[in-house]
Amino acid sequence: MAYKNLVVEKESGYVVAAINHPPANALGQGILMDLNTLLDESLEDSEIRAIVLTGTGEKLFSAGADINEFDSVKAGNKTEGNRPKVEGNDVFSKIENYPKPVIAAMQGSAYGGGTEISLACHFRILADTAKVGLPEVRLGIIPGWGGTQRLPRLIGKTKALEMMLTGDPLSSADALSFGLVNKVVPASQVLAEAKALAARLAQGAPVAISGIMKAVTKGLQTTIEEGIKIEKACSVVVSASEDAKEGPKAFLEKRKPNFHGK
Numbered sequence: 001m002a003y004k005n006l007v008v009e010k011e012s013g014y015v016v017a018a019i020n021h022p023p024a025n026a027l028g029q030g031i032l033m034d035l036n037t038l039l040d041e042s043l044e045d046s047e048i049r050a051i052v053l054t055g056t057g058e059k060l061f062s063a064g065a066d067i068n069e070f071d072s073v074k075a076g077n078k079t080e081g082n083r084p085k086v087e088g089n090d091v092f093s094k095i096e097n098y099p100k101p102v103i104a105a106m107q108g109s110a111y112g113g114g115t116e117i118s119l120a121c122h123f124r125i126l127a128d129t130a131k132v133g134l135p136e137v138r139l140g141i142i143p144g145w146g147g148t149q150r151l152p153r154l155i156g157k158t159k160a161l162e163m164m165l166t167g168d169p170l171s172s173a174d175a176l177s178f179g180l181v182n183k184v185v186p187a188s189q190v191l192a193e194a195k196a197l198a199a200r201l202a203q204g205a206p207v208a209i210s211g212i213m214k215a216v217t218k219g220l221q222t223t224i225e226e227g228i229k230i231e232k233a234c235s236v237v238v239s240a241s242e243d244a245k246e247g248p249k250a251f252l253e254k255r256k257p258n259f260h261g262k
Helices: 029-044 067-078 088-096 113-120 147-155 157-166 172-177 187-202 206-219 224-239 242-252
Strands: 006-010 015-019 051-055 060-062 102-106 109-111 123-127 131-133 183-185
Touching (some): 006 029, 029 088, 051 187, 088 113, 102 187, 109 113, 113 131, 123 172, 131 172, 147 157, 183 187, 206 224, 206 242, 224 242
Parallel strands (some): 051 102, 060 109, 102 123
């Protein structure tokens, strides 16, 4: 499919999608619609086993929601006829619960919704020159696309509140030390690092990867007792897969496994 607001390239085993809305890569309806479509289409494509999400340009991964759309979005929330076609929360939740890994390759800084979409991703690789922040309070609003929920779960309540109540961003070094990102590298290496990770994940067992991701994501939303039940249910499904037979067979035959996601 041709995308209007994303630059999409399919690689071997994964796809790279770059937010293309200069100068700030703001997340307007066009971007959200394209992202939603990309997620749906990638889910149906067995050759795609991971998604790399990045931004065009050097300075910004994404500056967040498109302020130019604020009035129309508010109106849409009040009247059914003008309701936005895609809600940011819905797209971000789809990413968080996606059965294939989504990697945020943050070649530039992320603010507001740009940070929130990265929080929904399963991995985050950040440029050493970039910052990450949720400055919505400075506009008299709150992070409304999952930031108030995902950030505390990642870095703890105290630091998350400090970030959101002051609006001050984290440097790349602090983002790494607080566990907000997986890796910090020079900006010129961000995409290469993300692609390398995607390629490695694409070689894994898709059913097992999906099972692990579901068990972790759903388990963190409940008690450990309920989480163990979720893990057991996922284990039953994964153990019945063809991949679960191929793994031990390949090990005994001393060869690389050939996983098909079945």
